[in-house]
Amino acid sequence: MSSSQVRATCPHDCPDTCALLITVEDGVATQVKGDPDHPTTAGVLCTKVARYTERTYHPDRLLYPLRRVGKKGEGKFERISWDQALGEIAARLGSIAARDAQAIVPYSYCGTMGQVQGESMSARFFHRLGASLLDRTICAEAGITGYRYTIGAGIGTDLEQVQDARLILIWGGNPVASNLHFWTRAQEAKRHGARLIAIDPYRSLTAEKCHQHIALLPGTDAALALGMMHVLIRENLIDADYIARYTLGFEQLEERAAQWTPERTAATCGISVEEVVGLAREYGQAAQRGEPVAIRVNYGVQRVHGGGMSVRAIACLPALVGAWRHPAGGVQLSSSGSFAVDKAALRRPDLLPNPVRTINMTTIGEDLLRAASPQFGPRIEAVIVYNSNPLAIAPDSGQVMRGFAREDLFTVVIDHFQTDSADYADIVLPATTQLEHVDAHTSYGHLYMMANNAAIAPLGESKPNTEIFRLLAARMGFDEALFKESDDQLAAQVFDRKHPRSGGVDWETLKRTGWQRLAMPSAPFAQGGFPTPSGKCEFYSAQMLADGLDPLPAYIAPYESVVSNPALAARYPLAMISPPARNFLNSTFVNVTSLRATEGEPTLDIHPADGAARGIGEGAMVRIFNDRGSFVARARLTDKAREGLVVALSIWWKKLASDGKNANEVTSSRLTDMGRAPTFYDTLVQVERLA
Numbered sequence: 234m235s236s237s238q239v240r241a242t243c244p245h246d247c248p249d250t251c252a253l254l255i256t257v258e259d260g261v262a263t264q265v266k267g268d269p270d271h272p273t274t275a276g277v278l279c280t281k282v283a284r285y286t287e288r289t290y291h292p293d294r295l296l297y298p299l300r301r302v303g304k305k306g307e308g309k310f311e312r313i314s315w316d317q318a319l320g321e322i323a324a325r326l327g328s329i330a331a332r333d334a335q336a337i338v339p340y341s342y343c344g345t346m347g348q349v350q351g352e353s354m355s356a357r358f359f360h361r362l363g364a365s366l367l368d369r370t371i372c373a374e375a376g377i378t379g380y381r382y383t384i385g386a387g388i389g390t391d392l393e394q395v396q397d398a399r400l401i402l403i404w405g406g407n408p409v410a411s412n413l414h415f416w417t418r419a420q421e422a423k424r425h426g427a428r429l430i431a432i433d434p435y436r437s438l439t440a441e442k443c444h445q446h447i448a449l450l451p452g453t454d455a456a457l458a459l460g461m462m463h464v465l466i467r468e469n470l471i472d473a474d475y476i477a478r479y480t481l482g483f484e485q486l487e488e489r490a491a492q493w494t495p496e497r498t499a500a501t502c503g504i505s506v507e508e509v510v511g512l513a514r515e516y517g518q519a520a521q522r523g524e525p526v527a528i529r530v531n532y533g534v535q536r537v538h539g540g541g542m543s544v545r546a547i548a549c550l551p552a553l554v555g556a557w558r559h560p561a562g563g564v565q566l567s568s569s570g571s572f573a574v575d576k577a578a579l580r581r582p583d584l585l586p587n588p589v590r591t592i593n594m595t596t597i598g599e600d601l602l603r604a605a606s607p608q609f610g611p612r613i614e615a616v617i618v619y620n621s622n623p624l625a626i627a628p629d630s631g632q633v634m635r636g637f638a639r640e641d642l643f644t645v646v647i648d649h650f651q652t653d654s655a656d657y658a659d660i661v662l663p664a665t666t667q668l669e670h671v672d673a674h675t676s677y678g679h680l681y682m683m684a685n686n687a688a689i690a691p692l693g694e695s696k697p698n699t700e701i702f703r704l705l706a707a708r709m710g711f712d713e714a715l716f717k718e719s720d721d722q723l724a725a726q727v728f729d730r731k732h733p734r735s736g737g738v739d740w741e742t743l744k745r746t747g748w749q750r751l752a753m754p755s756a757p758f759a760q761g762g763f764p765t766p767s768g769k770c771e772f773y774s775a776q777m778l779a780d781g782l783d784p785l786p787a788y789i790a791p792y793e794s795v796v797s798n799p800a801l802a803a804r805y806p807l808a809m810i811s812p813p814a815r816n817f818l819n820s821t822f823v824n825v826t827s828l829r830a831t832e833g834e835p836t837l838d839i840h841p842a843d844g845a846a847r848g849i850g851e852g853a854m855v856r857i858f859n860d861r862g863s864f865v866a867r868a869r870l871t872d873k874a875r876e877g878l879v880v881a882l883s884i885w886w887k888k889l890a891s892d893g894k895n896a897n898e899v900t901s902s903r904l905t906d907m908g909r910a911p912t913f914y915d916t917l918v919q920v921e922r923l924a
Contacts, residue, residue: 234259236256236259237256237257238254238256239254239257240252240253240744240746240747241255241685241686242683242748243278243282244350244667244672245281245282246342246344246818248411248567248677248678248679249679250674250676250679250681251268251271251273251282252268252683252747253265253267253278253285254266254267257689260690262688263286265278265282265284265668266278271747272393272681272750273392273678274414277413277414279413280816280831281816281817281822281825284828285668287825288822288825289668293651294663294695295649295650295651295655295662295663296692296694296695297313297694298313298315298317298660298694299312299313299658299660300313300321301659301660305638306656308655308656310651315704318660319705320708325615325643326362326643326705326709327709330363333611334362335610336612337359337362337364337613337617338365338600338613338617339364339365340367340618340619340621341367341618341621342371342372342620343621343819344622344648344821345620345667345698346674347673347674347685348574348672348674348724349579349670349673349724350697351698352579353579354699354703354706354718355702356580356582358705358711360580360582361713362709363586363587363589365590365591365592366590366592367591368591368593368594370595370910371595371627371910372910373532373567373677373910374909375541375544375906375907376532376535376541376567376908377544377566377908378910379535379540379541379542379543379548379907380548380567382765382774383771383772384758384765385763385764385765385771386570387568387570387571389564389566390560390562391560391680391753392568393679393680394560394561394755396419396421396422396425397425398525398526399422399428399524400519400524400526400527401422401427401429401526402527403419403430403432403433403440403531404547405432405454405532405533405534406529406530406531407438407533408529409437409438409442410439411531414678415529416439422561428444428515429442429444429445430512430515431446432457432512433448433449434449434450434810434878435812436873441873447504447512448875449502449504450502450794450875450877451537451794451915452790452794452915453501453502453503453788454543454547455539455542455546455547456497456498456501457498457504457509457512458543458786459489459490459493459546460494460499461509461512461513461516462486462550463491463494464513464517465516465550465554466487466553468513468514468517471553471554471555472520472521472553472554472555474555475557476552479557479761479763480769480772481765481767481771482771482774482784482785485785486772486773486785489785493788501788503875517554520554525559525561525562526554526556527564527565528550528556528563530548530565533914534547535910536913536915538789538791538905538906538912538915539787539905539906540905540906540908540910541907541908541910542786542788545786548564549772550564551564552758557757557759558756560755560759567678568676568680569675569676571753572675572682573734574727574729575726575727578726579726590610593904594623595627595902595910595911596904597616597633597636598628598633598634598636598902599629600613601616601633601639614642616642616643616644617647618644618647618658619646620647621654622648622653622886623654624637624653624654624656625652625654625820625884625895625897626819626820627897628897628901628911628913629897629901630862630887631862633897637657638657644660646658646660646661647664648662648663649663649666652886653886663695664695664696665692665697668688668689669687669688669692669697670685671686671720671724672684672720672724673743681749681750681751682728682749682750683743684744684747699723703717721740724740725741734753735752736749736752773785782907792912793917794808794917795877801917802917804859805859805918805919807878807917807920808877808878808916808918809857809879809899809916809917810878810881810916811880811881811882811883811897811913812880814882815832816831816832817832817883817884820885823884823886823889834890834891835864835890836867836868836882837855837867837880838871838874838879839855839868839869839879840872840874840876840878841870841871843877843879843920844870847920847921849921849922850870851869852869853922854867854923855867855868855922855923856920857918857919858899858918858921859916859917862898862899863894863899864892864895864898864899865890865891865894881896883895883897897913899916900916903915
């Protein structure tokens with residue numbers, strides 16, 4: 234028996250980006266474990282990735298190309314050869330491109346976070362073809378945009394410093410379920426005497442383990458941050474020296490914050506005045522004592538109408554109190570801006586023949602149903618789906634389904650499994666998993682460049698995304714040398730070696746070592762140096778004004794709430810959020826039997842008072858609905874959901890739910906204030922007991 238250990242990287246949409254060690258015996262991966270030497274992974278994996286072999290060797294893995302033989306949505310296919318599949322795809326795309334290549338749309342996101350299997354050869358292919366561009370904003374772009382206006386880039390507190398913080402605000406996230414290695418360090422800080430405060434409409438697993446939980450109304454985070462600013466400034470709990478040296482627009486911010494009294498803030502957020510004042514004082518007084526105070530702001534904050542402004546307002550707080558002076562202080566939304574990735578080399582936008590339109594992935598349902606027009610351009614005739622599952626993850630799911638059900642729409646899905654989206658495909662192509670291909674990774678939660686080596690040979694006839702698009706390029710007659718580059722050649726182009734933060738990284742060395750830390754200071758903004766136009770933390774942003782936005786932090790009310798839309802609330806009085814279920818990652822892992830068994834079935838957490846008002850008892854099956862659609866779940870009566878709020882942990886595959894639907898039946902495709910991102914948590918519903 235031959236045995237080896239291969240260095241790899243977790244590819245999933247999670248800030249932890251764990252370093253993996255894969256044990257391979259006689260060509261079979263037998264164990265996936267965390268690298269104990271990687272400083273952030275430290276040998277620990279989440280339950281999902283610890284069972285990665287169960288996913289790789291799943292009996293339902295797609296292993297051969299398939300052609301649809303039933304109606305769209307039925308999921309009936311026949312096996313065909315790669316030669317047949319590539320020929321049919323090339324013929325259809327070629328015919329469409331001859332009329333207008335913009336009628337072809339790629340649809341992908343973070344099914345893999347890899348820079349190679351994500352957007353390298355595929356981007357080159359679609360650019361060369363002249364297809365529509367895709368606005369990939371469905372997760373983080375609102376918050377990233379607001380953060381960028383304020384801080385300058387996705388750079389923040391280093392994960393490896395968090396255990397030294399004395400106060401940690403966990404704002405709009407549930408790291409127990411979705412950021413395990415941050416939570417490990419927060420727990421270490423707690424053992425050393427730090428206080429942990431969760432700010433979240435829902436008492437999540439994380440909130441239950443914090444010293445305090447502030448359950449504000451969904452979409453009111455910016456108001457709470459402004460109320461904190463009011464108290465900090467009024468009570469002189471600010472760092473005047475840091476403000477004078479390293480910030481821009483304090484006078485204007487002071488005037489704006491003066492409007493947000495604790496009383497107004499409390500009324501807007503649905504919390505007490507004491508909570509507003511107490512939070513601000515605890516944050517400001519700890520900073521004045523010279524203690525590191527940290528904020529971990531997560532993506533739940535930004536999935537509402539004013540989501541970008543919410544993150545912007547929160548990102549102003551550390552500069553107000555001088556928290557950036559300490560390595561363990563400041564704020565982290567994402568570390569992705571720390572990495573110097575040469576996206577132009579990977580994706581080759583220079584291949585675009587001329588400017589083309591952009592389709593937003595959040596609005597794919599309405600875009601698929603839209604007719605050709607001078608404003609919109611050609612009707613969408615083909616969609617190529619990879620690294621994503623739009624039928625499950627896109628909002629206003631009924632509309633998405635109707636779009637993909639069009640008989641005149643040619644759809645190709647590249648995946649590991651026959652997902653909800655694959656059921657609507659004309660051609661399905663089998664992709665390799667992370668254990669079967671090469672990739673290079675950044676992280677949005679730590680500061681290590683990462684390598685993934687192929688541990689095993691591809692199963693069946695599955696192929697890496699890169700190879701699929703190389704083959705398609707050849708069939709389309711794209712004979713440029715750039716379509717013949719190997720995965721290792723692509724990986725070697727990921728990191729800009731000349732950038733000072735990359736430390737002269739070498740791909741072959743990175744493959745052997747598995748990871749290399751960026752050359753980043755432990756406290757990135759201790760002495761200013763923000764990557765903004767002014768070089769300062771911008772409380773006032775001239776760029777925002779130029780972009781047609783309020784240049785100061787502001788509160789933007791939700792589209793759908795009892796206060797902002799009383800007419801809608803009269804029919805649909807409950808706010809709904811749909812945060813990640815612990816055992817799933819977006820729609821990945823839902824079909825892994827052991828993980829789905831642990832999760833059980835789709836549930837709806839509802840406050841006992843809201844349940845009683847509707848005759849809903851514990852364990853009752855309920856229908857959740859609004860004008861967009863409905864889905865069914867089992868009720869759990871709990872005060873984890875504040876009164877007026879229901880929580881549907883997500884994202885279930887539709888075909889694995891009892892009614893063939895999930896929470897995105899009721900979510901909206903309206904976009905955020907900035908970043909063109911979705912508003913999943915800006916949703917009003919009604920709930921009724923099923924007979």
